[in-house]
Amino acid sequence: MKNIKVLGTGCANCKTTLKLIADMAAEKGVVVQLEKIEEIRDIMAYGVMSTPGVVIDGKVVHAGGVPNRGKIEQWLADAS
Numbered sequence: 654m655k656n657i658k659v660l661g662t663g664c665a666n667c668k669t670t671l672k673l674i675a676d677m678a679a680e681k682g683v684v685v686q687l688e689k690i691e692e693i694r695d696i697m698a699y700g701v702m703s704t705p706g707v708v709i710d711g712k713v714v715h716a717g718g719v720p721n722r723g724k725i726e727q728w729l730a731d732a733s
Contacts, residue, residue: 656686657728660696660706666719667705674707674725683729 657674661667671689678685690696690708699708703717709728 654684654686655709655728655731656688656711658688658690658708660690660699660701660708660716661704662691662693662696664704669719670705670707673719673722674728677722677725678729681726681729685729 659667659671659674661670667689671687674685675687678687696704696706699706699713701713701716705715705719706713706717707715707720707728714728715724
């Protein structure tokens with residue numbers, strides 16, 4: 654099981670990213686622990702300056718803009 658954090662203060666792109674990851678994980682049958690990080694200081698601690706950001710198992714894998722489905726699929730494939 655992968656621990657996935659979506660970093661963002663609550664903008665539409667951040668919410669979309671969170672929903673896409675959750676929906677695709679359910680589609681693929683991949684169990685993930687999904688968490689939303691909204692505090693600016695916590696986001697900055699990852700060095701992310703552009704949101705949404707995505708952190709998987711402590712490593713930043715994406716920052717800025719909604720990730721495409723192909724990228725999310727790859728993350729989930731790596732998780733299984």
